[in-house]
Amino acid sequence: MRSFLWLLCSLPLTALAAEPGPVAATTPVVADSNLSAQLSQMLLGLLLVIGLIFVLAWLLRRVQRIGPRGAQVIKLLASQALGPRDRLVLVQVGGEQILLGLSAGRITPLHVLKEPVHLPDSEPASTEFAQRLMELLGRDQKDKL
Secondary structure (H helix, E strand, O other), X not given: OHHHHHHHHHOOHHHHOOOOOOOOOOOOOOHXXXXXXXXXXXXXXXXXXXXXXXXXXXXXXXXXXHOOOOOOOEEEEEEEEOOOOOEEEXXXXXXXXXXXXXXXXXXXXXXXXXXXXXXXXXXXXXXXXXXXXXXXXXXXXXXXX
């Protein structure tokens, strides 16, 4: 900082107060070509970001499929909504089934079943939504396979 101040003080004041020279005539820049270049650059960047989102979503799905499916220790067997924030959940942990009460910010074990409840062999509720959505879109479940 001291060297900058020393350099500034050593310059003659006439060098600091130089008069501006004649202003060169500038040609007006065509605004349309500049605007179209900026617009195309913005669209290219937007397409790149959207493409990146789709690629990352595809990779996330692939990574989730790689993990072990059948080695889950805790399984959600059934769920019943009691209100907007309250529900009953039947969970199987190992060979034991537990009925849990879920409320806002709280999980309460209600009962440990002595005999396991045998549920009919049906698909989980999440696939029911997928089936209904496919039906609404006009596609059969056979198209999915």
